[in-house]
Amino acid sequence: MSLTLIFGLYVFFLAAFTGYQVISKVPHLLHTPLMAFTNAISGISLVGSLLAAGGHYGTVSTVLGAVAVLAATINVVGGFLITDRMLRMFKKKGGAR
Amino acid sequence: MTATLSLTETFVQLLYLVASILFVLGLKDLGDAQTARRGVLLAELGMVAAVAGTLLYGVGVTHVIVRWEWIVVALLIGSAVGTGMGLWIPMTKMPERIALSHAFGGLAVGLVGVVEYLQHGGPQMTTLQISATGLEVALGALTFTGSLMAFGKLQGFITGRPVTYPGQNLTNMLMIVGTLGLIGLLVYSPGSAWAFYLVAALGVLLGVLLVLPIGGADMPVVICLLNSYAGLAAAATGFALGNNVLIICGALDGFSGFLLGMMMSKAMNRSFSNVLFGAFGAVPEAKAVTEGAQPSGPAPNVGSVEEAAEVLRAARSVIVVPGYGMAVSQAQHAVRDLANVLQANGCDVRYAIHPVAGRMPGHMNVLLAEANVPYDHLFDLDVINDDFTATDVALVVGANDVVNPAARSNQSSPIYGMPILSADLAKTCVVLKRSLNAGFAGIENELFVRSNTMMVLGDAKKTLMQFTSALKE
Numbered sequence: 001m002s003l004t005l006i007f008g009l010y011v012f013f014l015a016a017f018t019g020y021q022v023i024s025k026v027p028h029l030l031h032t033p034l035m036a037f038t039n040a041i042s043g044i045s046l047v048g049s050l051l052a053a054g055g056h057y058g059t060v061s062t063v064l065g066a067v068a069v070l071a072a073t074i075n076v077v078g079g080f081l082i083t084d085r086m087l088r089m090f091k092k093k094g095g096a097r
Numbered sequence: 098m099t100a101t102l103s104l105t106e107t108f109v110q111l112l113y114l115v116a117s118i119l120f121v122l123g124l125k126d127l128g129d130a131q132t133a134r135r136g137v138l139l140a141e142l143g144m145v146a147a148v149a150g151t152l153l154y155g156v157g158v159t160h161v162i163v164r165w166e167w168i169v170v171a172l173l174i175g176s177a178v179g180t181g182m183g184l185w186i187p188m189t190k191m192p193e194r195i196a197l198s199h200a201f202g203g204l205a206v207g208l209v210g211v212v213e214y215l216q217h218g219g220p221q222m223t224t225l226q227i228s229a230t231g232l233e234v235a236l237g238a239l240t241f242t243g244s245l246m247a248f249g250k251l252q253g254f255i256t257g258r259p260v261t262y263p264g265q266n267l268t269n270m271l272m273i274v275g276t277l278g279l280i281g282l283l284v285y286s287p288g289s290a291w292a293f294y295l296v297a298a299l300g301v302l303l304g305v306l307l308v309l310p311i312g313g314a315d316m317p318v319v320i321c322l323l324n325s326y327a328g329l330a331a332a333a334t335g336f337a338l339g340n341n342v343l344i345i346c347g348a349l350d351g352f353s354g355f356l357l358g359m360m361m362s363k364a365m366n367r368s369f370s371n372v373l374f375g376a377f378g379a380v381p382e383a384k385a386v387t388e389g390a391q392p393s394g395p396a397p398n399v400g401s402v403e404e405a406a407e408v409l410r411a412a413r414s415v416i417v418v419p420g421y422g423m424a425v426s427q428a429q430h431a432v433r434d435l436a437n438v439l440q441a442n443g444c445d446v447r448y449a450i451h452p453v454a455g456r457m458p459g460h461m462n463v464l465l466a467e468a469n470v471p472y473d474h475l476f477d478l479d480v481i482n483d484d485f486t487a488t489d490v491a492l493v494v495g496a497n498d499v500v501n502p503a504a505r506s507n508q509s510s511p512i513y514g515m516p517i518l519s520a521d522l523a524k525t526c527v528v529l530k531r532s533l534n535a536g537f538a539g540i541e542n543e544l545f546v547r548s549n550t551m552m553v554l555g556d557a558k559k560t561l562m563q564f565t566s567a568l569k570e
Contacts (some may be wrong), residue, residue, distance in 0.1 A: 005225045008336050008344055015348035018121055021526050023353045025128040028452060028477050031357060032191060033461030034127055035324060038353045039198050041120055041140060042324075044346040045205045045331045047151045048338055052212035053171065054162030057366040061212045066167040068208040071201040073181065074174025080141050081183025082191075087133045089188075093473050095373060 033086045040079025046072035101397050105153065110151030113342040119143030120346060124353075130472055147342050188467045189424055192456040196248040196318055203304075205295065206334050213337055220288035227287045229336035231280035231296050236330035238300025239307070242322050245307035247316065251456065253466035257313030257430075266312060272303050302461025317361045317457050318369075325354030359460045364452030364478075366504075366515040372469065397533060400551035402560060406567035409435075412489035414445040415527050416481065418520050419465065421455050422495025423557060426489040429468035436470070438568045440538060447474055448492075449481045451499035469528035482519050491523035494557050495530075501542045526550045529557040 020055030026034050049072045102110065113127075120143045124137025131298025155162025162168070186194045210233040217226065251257035278301045281290045286292070298447060311319050334340070335494040362369050409415065417436070423429055436446040448470065454461040462475055485491060493500055503510040520526050521544050544550055553560050 001226055001310055002223070004339055004437070005336070007150065008225075008339070008341075010363065011341050011344045011422075012332060013347050014337075015117075015345040016352045017310070019124070019349040019352040020324070022121065022124045022128065023349075023356050026124075027130075027167040028128060028450070029462045029472055029475060030130060030133060031134065032201070032457055032463045034353060034459070035195055035320070035457065037124070037137065037140065038226050038324060038328070038350045039195060039202065040144075041123075041346050042202050042331050042341055042350040043205075044116075044147060044426070045202065045209060045334055045428045046144075046511055047147055047208040047340060047343060048334045049205050050148070050151050050155065050162065050168060051338070052209045052216075053168050054164050055216055057216045062164055064208045064215075064362055065212050068205040068212070068491060069168055069171035070175040070178075070513075071208075071216070072205040073172055074179040074197050074201050075205070077176045077179025078194075079179075080137060080183040081142070082179060082186065082194065084134060084137050085183065086188070086191075086463050086466070087137065088465070089469075090128075090130045090133075091459045091469065093471040095342050 029090070030087075035044060035085065036079055036083040040076055040083060042075030043072045046076055079095050098212070104114050104320060104331070109150040109154040112146045112153070113340070115144040116147035116150070117342050117345045119146065120349065172394065188463050191463060192289075192320060193248055193251045195457060196244050196251060196323065196420075199320075199323045199327050200241050200244035200248065201239045203242075203244060203323075203330060205237075206327070206330040207234050207237025207241055207300070209334055209339070210237055213296065213528045214290075214293055214336055222287045224284050225488050225552045226337050227335050228280055229264065229282050231283050231293070233330055233333035234293070234297045234532040235276050235280070235300040235303075235328055236333060238297050238322055238496060239304040240326040240330055243319075244304075245327070246305055247323060249310075250313060250448075252470070257316075259312040260309045263383060267307075269303070269306055272299055272306070276303070291351030315365075315367075317455075317460075318358050318365075318367075319455060320457050321354045321358030321361060322356070325351050325358060328354055334396055335482070361458055364516060366512070388433065397545045397552050398548070398550060399533075400553055402553060402563045403556075403567065405551055406564050408490060408525050408527060409439065409440070409444075409564060410490075410568055412444055412525075414488045415439055415447075415490045415492055416485060416488050416520075416523065417446065417448045417451070418491060418493045418496050418500055418518050419448060419454060419461055420494065420496025420499065421461070422494075422497075424461065424464040426453065426495070426558050428494060428557070428558035428561055429470070430463055430556045431565070433465075433468045433470055433557060435561050435565045435568070436474075439567050442568070447476055447479065447484075449485075449520075450475050450497070451478055451518055454496065454499060478516060487521040488523045489525065491526045492522035493520055493526060493528040494561070497542055500544055502544055502547075503542070507543075520544065521547055526547065528552050529560050530554060531556065 049068035053062055053069045055061055119139045123136040123140030126132040190521050210230050250257050276296055279296050282292050328347045328350025332344050335343030335347055438444050450461050498512055500518050502521050504512045504515040504517045526549055546554055
């Protein structure tokens with residue numbers, strides 16, 4: 001096993017544990033926004049997509065990378081917008097209509 | 098990891114670290130409706146930091162990003178499409194949107210995996226890189242087609258009924274083993290491009306075959322699972338690229354999907370494996386048998402709108418039990434109007450939300466929020482269930498299985514053991530239903546023939562509006 005893998009596994013499991021602690025505290029009320037939210041966050045694959053699209057490894061790579069950038073951007077932008085749109089609707093008693 | 102980083106690289110890595118912290122803080126803020134919007138803002142800042150860092154990395158010492166025109170065009174189109182999907186999709190279509198965006202997520206990750214393979218030229222990849230890339234491509238492809246299947250089922254393009262055939266589980270199992278075997282082969286022979294593309298192809302096929310047998314009622318769990326797969330695929334990308342922010346986000350996403358899936362399974366009294374294998378066929382078959390059969394036993398007590406309105410007028414406390422049927426006919430606004438009149442009469446109105454009401458976790462809460470129902474009037478099953486005995490009226494609107502007492506008492510019922518809302522324990526239970534036929538689930542509901550139940554037949558939205566005008570008189 002390489003050190004990089006061990007290091008990556010540390011990061012993965014610590015993040016998973018943190019995620020468990022934080023996500024299990026999200027009330028049922030907000031589960032749909034939570035899903036839209038994590039969906040937006042998973043658009044972080046945009047980071048990988050940008051590197052793929054910008055590389056100089058031939059047209060095929062660039063085109064595939066560009067499609068990946070497109071798909072990831074849709075997730076990021078759409079995901080954040082719709083999460084906020086949902087959360088705006090949640091009002092406490094007496095809140096403005 | 099031992100090499101000293103250049104100044105630019107250090108800065109980029111620090112930006113990734115900041116992004117990761119912001120994502121976790123954002124998720125934490127989502128734990129409370131009061132702070133949730135701030136959480137979204139934090140995560141948005143995190144995303145800006147991560148993207149800015151990547152672009153900076155691209156122009157820095159390493160010059161890994163050399164072609165900008167494609168990136169700019171893709172970013173612009175993606176933002177435009179994303180904005181459209183974010184702003185104009187109706188709330189009832191939220192599960193479809195989520196499924197579709199899981200498909201986009203899977204596609205992005207899968208394509209990145211293919212490009213990595215092309216770029217590194219396969220043979221030069223380390224064991225970690227090739228195995229992570231293999232997993233990434235398989236999971237990405239599976240998430241892509243699986244999510245499209247889920248979307249098709251929700252949208253009605255594909256039958257919502259489970260499609261099963263003999264040897265299904267065996268076929269799927271063999272394909273999963275085959276995929277893992279090919280990834281193992283790639284570790285020893287990273288240059289075998291045919292094996293790499295076969296992994297991708299198997300992923301595509303698996304996505305279709307794994308979701309095909311899953312019925313409409315289990316969609317909430319499937320959506321959670323696909324969420325989880327999308328996250329794990331992103332995490333695999335992180336391993337392949339040696340990028341921690343991807344590993345962290347992937348883990349967060351993967352785990353949240355898994356956790357929600359477990360919760361949904363529990364709410365339906367089904368195990369995870371139960372949802373994935375087998376039980377799908379069993380339930381609908383039982384449905385098919387009872388369909389069309391005449392309800393036997395005592396006749397239900399059918400009341401008129403006026404009678405029901407009188408019951409509501411006298412009620413001091415009402416618990417509304419909404420179902421998805423209410424939401425699709427947009428009757429939630431009519432419910433809200435009725436609640437306003439009842440409250441003006443001094444009646445206490447609350448809403449009981451079953452965990453699986455709607456088509457995805459928490460869907461009903463969103464639909465009611467859209468109708469301006471304050472969220473502090475919404476109560477989860479475990480919080481409100483004991484209150485039904487002390488309640489004058491339980492108003493069941495478009496819900497069926499989640500109030501079926503058979504889940505408590507009838508061991509032969511397909512839903513036996515599922516936690517239900519105890520609407521039958523209220524002094525009077527008013528059920529709004531289109532007709533006396535067995536509902537979508539096809540399971541007879543003995544609640545309808547209880548002596549304290551009053552059925553009001555007809556379109557729920559119309560009935561509710563009639564209640565409201567009767568009470569206003």
